[in-house]
């Protein structure tokens with residue numbers, strides 16, 4: 001069972017992580033982390049902090065079913081990810097997840113608006129309504145005028161906001177964000193955090209945010225610290 005202090009008191013969990021262990025390599029496996037347990041509920045904002053290299057991005061990839069693990073369980077709204085094959089996980093991700101990757105992963109040959117529209121297209125949503133939604137979310141991240149640009153014509157901070165817009169456009173119940181404000185100036189970072197937080201509260205979606213920024217982490221409902229031996233609540237939460 002997860003430690004009670006890594007859980008929150010109300011509502012059925014949207015995400016349950018139970019005793020997760022991750023190792024890389026087969027002949028001489030190196031443990032990244034083990035005994036990682038936590039829960040995230042709808043409408044909750046959880047920040048995950050930890051030293052560089054401790055496994056935060058790896059942990060988010062496991063939560064998304066993009067990486068495998070050696071022990072433990074990841075359960076989303078009652079669905080154990082280990083019971084889904086690759087194709088089923090991909091379909092599950094499309095419907096339930098927005099992911100802001102630390103390295104953005106925007107597609108270089110598509111313009112900004114096309115990159116942001118991708119999750120809608122994968123859900124079969126085309127046409128004027130989806131274009132309007134793309135414009136709305138570009139506006140929300142401050143890129144309303146840049147929809148026709150190619151990624152190579154953007155700054156690092158603008159690229160980061162494209163990745164954020166793409167993760168939000170289909171209004172997923174769970175948003176996983178890996179250092180989403182890492183390349184932004186303090187003012188823009190605050191605006192992006194306002195946007196993520198407002199969305200979490202208004203729509204009762206959940207946000208798991210990995211960050212090195214204590215300014216960003218302090219706005220969370222709970223701060224969890226990842227170590228190689230588990231996930232512990234940070235004193236401030």
Ligand SMILES: Nc1ncnc2c1ncn2[C@@H]1O[C@H](COP(=O)(O)OP(=O)(O)OP(=O)(O)O)[C@@H](O)[C@H]1O
Pocket residue numbers: 024025032050051052053054055056057058059102
């Ligand atoms: N594909 C891989 N094969 C082997 N080791 C890996 C692989 N990917 C990551 N690692 C190792 O796993 C550990 C965790 O990496 P990860 O990227 O999750 O750390 P992180 O906490 O996100 O770091 P940062 O704060 O710098 O982003 C690191 O030691 C890294 O070198």
Ligand SMILES: [Mg+2]
Pocket residue numbers: 056057058102178
């Ligand atoms: Mg990382």
